[in-house]
Amino acid sequence: MHMNKSLVALKQHPKFRALIERHGPPKLKRGKNTFQALSRAIIYQQISGKAAASVYKKFVALFGIHLKEPLDWEKPKARKFPIAQDVIRMSPARLRSAGLSKQKVAYLKDLAKKFSDGTIRHRSLNKMRSDEIVAHLTQVKGIGVWTVHMFLIFSLNRPDVLPTGDLGVRKGFQILYQLDSLPTPEEMEQLAKPWREHASIASWYLWRVADEEKKKID
16 A cells, blocks of 8 residues: 555655654545545535534534534444435525535535536546546536645545645645745645655645644644
């Protein structure tokens, strides 16, 4: 599996060696349900993790799936999810009752429609290159490059994804490389050159660096 290969490679870099020892191997469990992964990404956009988990729980409850908090994505029950047709059939008002904004309801409806009518060829994603997947999935309203990067890392487990638009990753770079300010995408690509083919796993550790710093401030 590429994760072991990436860990072995990243341990050769002094900046990552200590992080790997401190945090252990990353949790990047592959999700089989593309519709769930992308719906979840839309629900989680631009709100805190705790608030997003609460909305997600209320959303799936509309379809008779009752989860306990904190949500444990490793458990089989957490993998239960409505199918696209269920989301199409449910009224926007009912969906709004889960705490979704009007905009996110429109995004989820668009995703469900494109899944149902075959615009999104979800069964072919594994055969596509990462850049092709970005172009393919950003046809859906509300799915941008960041969302697809998260999908590539956490659902498809692609090894070489560097989400340069992610604030946590940028913050991680700034702290780890002792930069005066948040780096630009170009600067991150430059710094990542020695370990670029293992960028997905490296990003997971950069998030841990940003989290550690946030805990110090809190």
